[in-house]
Every structure is written in structure tokens, then in C-alpha cells.
Amino acid sequence: MPAEHFHPLLDAWAGTLRARETAAAIKVDTPILLSPDHEIDPRLVAFFTSSDFSGLSAASRITYAYEYKWWFEFLDRRSTAWDFATESDFAAYKAWRTDPTLHPVPRNRQEKKWVDGATWNKCPAALDHLYRWATKKGHVQESPLPDTKAGRGAAPASAVYSKNARSERAKWVSAATYRVWRDVGVAGYRLGVDGKRLVATTEDPRFRGRNVQRNTAFTDLLFSSALRRQEGGSLLIDEIPEVGQESYLGATAKRGTVRSWTAESAALTNLARYINVTRRAAVKRAQKAGRYDTMDPIWVDHIEVRSRHGEVLVTTNGAEWPLKDIDVMTRMRLMRSRDSGVHAGPEPLWLWLGEDGLPMNPKGWGTILHRASERFKSECERLGRPNRDIILLSPHSLRFSYALFVLVVLHQAIDRKYGYSPTEPYDENRYLSAYQHVRDILGHRSTTTTRNIYLEPVKGLRGKTIIGTRDVQAAIAALALTNPEVRDIAPVEYLSEEDR
Structure with a gap:
């Protein structure tokens, strides 16, 4: 200074x-x-x-x-x-x-x-x-x-400690419910009714939200990857995996535990649009205004892959850091500069940028999602919808919803493989491998945590509810009928008699 x-x-x-x-x-x-x-x-x-x-x-x-x-x-x-x-x-x-x-x-x-x-x-x-x-x-x-x-x-x-730590846990939602919430709350569409189903209709001219492409890219990423807010919010642009590939978390993960992650192709496609359009425009504005001149940057020459340390960041002065060891605050200072081409000039490696082109603090995502939920709530109130239709989501909600989706898919795969009957009582030990897989994508230390706390909607549920449904989203809708923490805005009429 x-x-x-x-x-x-x-x-x-x-x-x-x-x-x-x-x-x-x-x-x-x-x-x-x-x-x-x-x-x-x-x-x-x-x-x-x-x-x-x-x-x-x-x-x-x-x-x-x-x-x-x-x-x-x-x-x-x-x-x-x-x-x-x-x-x-x-x-x-x-x-x-x-x-x-x-x-x-x-x-x-x-x-x-x-x-x-x-x-x-x-x-x-x-x-x-x-x-x-x-x-x-x-x-x-x-x-x-x-x-x-x-x-x-x-x-x-x-x-x-409080004994009510779980009472305020965010809800789990189906994919259809998430998309309506995202389009209305984040992207600024109006809420409407199609038959007995809530839908996003047309863009609301009163909506004054900014950075829609960035914000929808972030919520899509968390909903299809099970990343935590800090984990998804502190990614570098070089850490985004190709479709079907994996990337790795290190110092930004909870407890600094290294684990792999991936995301659905649709979310990665939406993320690429943000990088190439909204983010690129923000970088250009920052370059023109000279905002990067006042930063305290760590200049990056290149990133290379080494068999022993994984991806290693090499600075312009020759220092080397394994990418997995770089913490959040240091990541926000990483910059690179190109001499020519469409990407010429200084640019942060930090993925999520504000309109000013500067790195966005991961904590800011909580406020953005809160505002989106408040907008969805106001649209429900405009239509006179009951309280059960109001969806209030947080970064935790998106993360846990994806984990629930994966868990149901794995349950169905195990049912088909071993021919379990829908009339048999639900035995969670049959699905231990499913809980172990979800434990890994959530980054939990133990399967017990995953099984007993975060994925409680499935524990103790009758087997026929999961096995008897037509597809995964119908299964989650069926879960919503038995557990108030699982939310699905599709009406009961869309489910089969057996699912009810």
C-alpha cells in the first residue's frame, strides 16, 4: 500500500x-x-x-x-x-x-x-x-x-455444545425441484403453475440480480459434485476437470484431506460458458481499470503434472508448490500473465470473480443463495402457495441433495444385482458399499457419519419405496412423502399407487 x-x-x-x-x-x-x-x-x-x-x-x-x-x-x-x-x-x-x-x-x-x-x-x-x-x-x-x-x-x-445442532439442517431436494428453485431464485424467472406442478415460466422484468451466469454455474456445480461451499468456491480455473475426468482437493478441503471429485457434464458445460463469457468480461474490465496493479500477486509461470506430487505450481521466480497444499488465502493471490491472444494481460487463477474482476470470497456464496431462497419464497407468496412449497436452500442443501441422488442410484443398482424383493424390510447393511461410496464423495471420515446423520432420509425407510419406483427422481419424490426434510414440488398425483 x-x-x-x-x-x-x-x-x-x-x-x-x-x-x-x-x-x-x-x-x-x-x-x-x-x-x-x-x-x-x-x-x-x-x-x-x-x-x-x-x-x-x-x-x-x-x-x-x-x-x-x-x-x-x-x-x-x-x-x-x-x-x-x-x-x-x-x-x-x-x-x-x-x-x-x-x-x-x-x-x-x-x-x-x-x-x-x-x-x-x-x-x-x-x-x-x-x-x-x-x-x-x-x-x-x-x-x-x-x-x-x-x-x-x-x-x-x-x-x-448445543443438542440442537441438526435441527436447522438444510433440506434435500429432487433435481426437478432444484431446477425450479435455481431458475426462479438465481436466474430471475417468474414462478408459475402448470397443471399441478410448479414451474419457472418467463424472465421477470423486475429482477435486478447480477452475475446470473456465474451464480447458476456455481449452484449447478455444487448440486452435481457434493463439494462444500469453500471447496467449490476456492477452485482455480486450472482445476476444472474435463467431462468424465476427476480433479483433486487438498488444502481447501475440510481437515485438508486430499480427495477426488468430479461433476456432471451439464454442470461442467455451464461452467465453461461462465469462464468464456462472464468471467472473461470481468477480467477485461479489471485489466482496463488497472485493478490487478494494486494486488499483492504471486505470479505463476505454469502448472505441471508430476507422478509423485500430482499437479505442481511453478512461480515465475522458480518456487514450486504442490497444488493440493495451497490454502485459500494464497490461492486468491495467484496470477498469471499472457503476452498475446484473447487472454493477453494479467489474470487471476481464482475461478470465481466479481464484476470487478477480483477474486470472490467463498463466504459470499451463502448470502447469494440466501437471496435466491428469499426470491423463491416471495414468488410462492405471490401465487398464494402453501408453506410446504417454499424451498430454502443453502450450499449444504445442494451438496447433500447430490449425495442423496447418488445413494438412491446405488441402492437401485444393488437391488437389481442381488434381486432383493420390495416386500423385504429395509436392511442398511445390504447397502454398505453404497454408503461407503457416498462417504468418499462427501469427504467424511467415517461411514457412520454418512449413514446416521447426513443421509438420514434413507435410513430405516422401507425397501419397497426405493425398489418399487420407476426412476431415481420418483424414488426421491417417494422419500419426500415419508420425510419432511426431503423436498419435492411434484404433486402426489405424479407418483404411482405403490410409491405412495
């Missing part, structure tokens, strides 16, 4: 700021928390630069930093510092974060002050990480979290 952008007292530091940060082990993505008096706690700086914190994934570092900020702000209102917090402070904080009766009724989403169970559970995980380190360093005598005082092996008590 040029010196004129700093306070006069800092002008002398401006030219050597990067060197000073490097000497203090402060990396580009290191959190910096200021007190209300604009002071920095050197103990927190030591924590953020320690291996205990820097060894976390990029997503966890960002999440934890915000959890610390909100915790410290709450303590400040109680005239307490973080190193003097007690169990009663933590209990009060948990109530304040999770109990809606302690807050005014919000007029909009931004005013909502409480969080659901799954979101809350990030807080004790973050605080436990901080206070374990602080106890080890002698900065605090004990942790404010229950049951974290008894030595190295202690863990937070179950009381600090």
Missing part, C-alpha cells in the same frame, strides 16, 4: 512494513484483533502466530478469529477481560448467543442476534483451542469452559 494511505505517524514504517511483519511471523492471513481502545494484546498475537493456530485450516482460522472477536466483545460489555473469564461468563454468553427470547424480534436477517445449534458449536471449539494454549503458556489459570481444567487430555463438557 502506498505511504500516502497511512497515518502520518506510520509513514516511516510504510516502506518496511512487509519486512517487519515477516520478522514477527505475521503472515498475510494472520488475524489482528483490536480492543475498543485500539490496543493489541501481544499474547493474542503470539497465539495467532503460533503453530497451535497457524496449523489450522484457512477456513478454521477465519471462523475462530470471528468467534474470538464476538467473545471478547461480550466480555468487554461485562467489564471482563478474556484472561479473567469464568464459567459463569461462558454460561451467560451461551445463553446470549443461542436464546432468541433474550433479543428483540429482528426485522431482517442482519438484525438477528442469536444463532442455531450447529453455528454455536463452532464457539466452544474455538475457545477451547485458545484456552488450552493460554493455560499451557501460563496466561490463564483455568479455562472458562466446563471440564477443560483437568490436564492435557480434557475436553469441553457436552454441556457447552
Whole structure:
């Protein structure tokens, strides 16, 4: 940043700021928390630069930093510092974060002050990480979290976590339902009724949404790949697989576990259109405006494939990085420059760009999908549709819906292979290989997680519902009749008597 952008007292530091940060082990993505008096706690700086914190994934570092900020702000209102917090402070904080009766009724989403169970559970995980380190360093005598005082092996008590973490899980939807939601919520079509089926009709002239091609490419990708929001949202343009081929995730995946992924051909075709049209136009605008001149880029010379390390990124100064080891924040700085042709000039390797041509933060996708769901809801209300027709989707919804689709396909394949009768009770052990495959595409650690938590609609369902249906989408529609978390907007009349 040029010196004129700093306070006069800092002008002398401006030219050597990067060197000073490097000497203090402060990396580009290191959190910096200021007190209300604009002071920095050197103990927190030591924590953020320690291996205990820097060894976390990029997503966890960002999440934890915000959890610390909100915790410290709450303590400040109680005239307490973080190193003097007690169990009663933590209990009060948990109530304040999770109990809606302690807050005014919000007029909009931004005013909502409480969080659901799954979101809350990030807080004790973050605080436990901080206070374990602080106890080890002698900065605090004990942790404010229950049951974290008894030595190295202690863990937070179950009381600090919410027991309602799954109550707010997103819904699973059929492909037909997803397409109507996408066309109405993301692409700006009007909602209509064709017979007894909800459909997207014509473009709504009142729709003011932007980046439709980019946004539909993203939702299509998640719906046909089971990628998480961060995984799909932090891809590089060079990581998009050809139709029928696989690509790999590494540092951007949850826990940094390397796994393969692929996507349906229709989603990859839509993605190619975004790259060649909308994205290309955004890059040209950024080049013309000189926006890439103010970035702090890592210039990439080329990417090559090596048998031992997979794809390796080679910078213009000769440095080499396995692509799977590059975290989110570093990826956003990767640039390449071409001398001639339609792609001449500097360009980010980051796949998803804003209208200004700059890399888009993966967290922004949550807001985009929320707005799409709100638009779909308003269209349902315009038609006077019942609440059961309102579809509210999140990145999790898209991911889990694809996993459910794959699971049903594999169930049907196993049924045909072994000749299982539709009248037999559902035995999940018969379908263990199906759950194992879905575990792998979701990136879960264990089959138990996949089977008992994320794909609950299938567990315990009578075999005849899956086996007796005409096709996969009819099977998912049949699941929707027995489980309210599976959504399908096709009316019951479209199903056979047996499916009902």
C-alpha cells in the first residue's frame, strides 16, 4: 500500500512494513484483533502466530478469529477481560448467543442476534483451542469452559455444545425441484403453475440480480459434485476437470484431506460458458481499470503434472508448490500473465470473480443463495402457495441433495444385482458399499457419519419405496412423502399407487 494511505505517524514504517511483519511471523492471513481502545494484546498475537493456530485450516482460522472477536466483545460489555473469564461468563454468553427470547424480534436477517445449534458449536471449539494454549503458556489459570481444567487430555463438557445442532439442517431436494428453485431464485424467472406442478415460466422484468451466469454455474456445480461451499468456491480455473475426468482437493478441503471429485457434464458445460463469457468480461474490465496493479500477486509461470506430487505450481521466480497444499488465502493471490491472444494481460487463477474482476470470497456464496431462497419464497407468496412449497436452500442443501441422488442410484443398482424383493424390510447393511461410496464423495471420515446423520432420509425407510419406483427422481419424490426434510414440488398425483 502506498505511504500516502497511512497515518502520518506510520509513514516511516510504510516502506518496511512487509519486512517487519515477516520478522514477527505475521503472515498475510494472520488475524489482528483490536480492543475498543485500539490496543493489541501481544499474547493474542503470539497465539495467532503460533503453530497451535497457524496449523489450522484457512477456513478454521477465519471462523475462530470471528468467534474470538464476538467473545471478547461480550466480555468487554461485562467489564471482563478474556484472561479473567469464568464459567459463569461462558454460561451467560451461551445463553446470549443461542436464546432468541433474550433479543428483540429482528426485522431482517442482519438484525438477528442469536444463532442455531450447529453455528454455536463452532464457539466452544474455538475457545477451547485458545484456552488450552493460554493455560499451557501460563496466561490463564483455568479455562472458562466446563471440564477443560483437568490436564492435557480434557475436553469441553457436552454441556457447552448445543443438542440442537441438526435441527436447522438444510433440506434435500429432487433435481426437478432444484431446477425450479435455481431458475426462479438465481436466474430471475417468474414462478408459475402448470397443471399441478410448479414451474419457472418467463424472465421477470423486475429482477435486478447480477452475475446470473456465474451464480447458476456455481449452484449447478455444487448440486452435481457434493463439494462444500469453500471447496467449490476456492477452485482455480486450472482445476476444472474435463467431462468424465476427476480433479483433486487438498488444502481447501475440510481437515485438508486430499480427495477426488468430479461433476456432471451439464454442470461442467455451464461452467465453461461462465469462464468464456462472464468471467472473461470481468477480467477485461479489471485489466482496463488497472485493478490487478494494486494486488499483492504471486505470479505463476505454469502448472505441471508430476507422478509423485500430482499437479505442481511453478512461480515465475522458480518456487514450486504442490497444488493440493495451497490454502485459500494464497490461492486468491495467484496470477498469471499472457503476452498475446484473447487472454493477453494479467489474470487471476481464482475461478470465481466479481464484476470487478477480483477474486470472490467463498463466504459470499451463502448470502447469494440466501437471496435466491428469499426470491423463491416471495414468488410462492405471490401465487398464494402453501408453506410446504417454499424451498430454502443453502450450499449444504445442494451438496447433500447430490449425495442423496447418488445413494438412491446405488441402492437401485444393488437391488437389481442381488434381486432383493420390495416386500423385504429395509436392511442398511445390504447397502454398505453404497454408503461407503457416498462417504468418499462427501469427504467424511467415517461411514457412520454418512449413514446416521447426513443421509438420514434413507435410513430405516422401507425397501419397497426405493425398489418399487420407476426412476431415481420418483424414488426421491417417494422419500419426500415419508420425510419432511426431503423436498419435492411434484404433486402426489405424479407418483404411482405403490410409491405412495
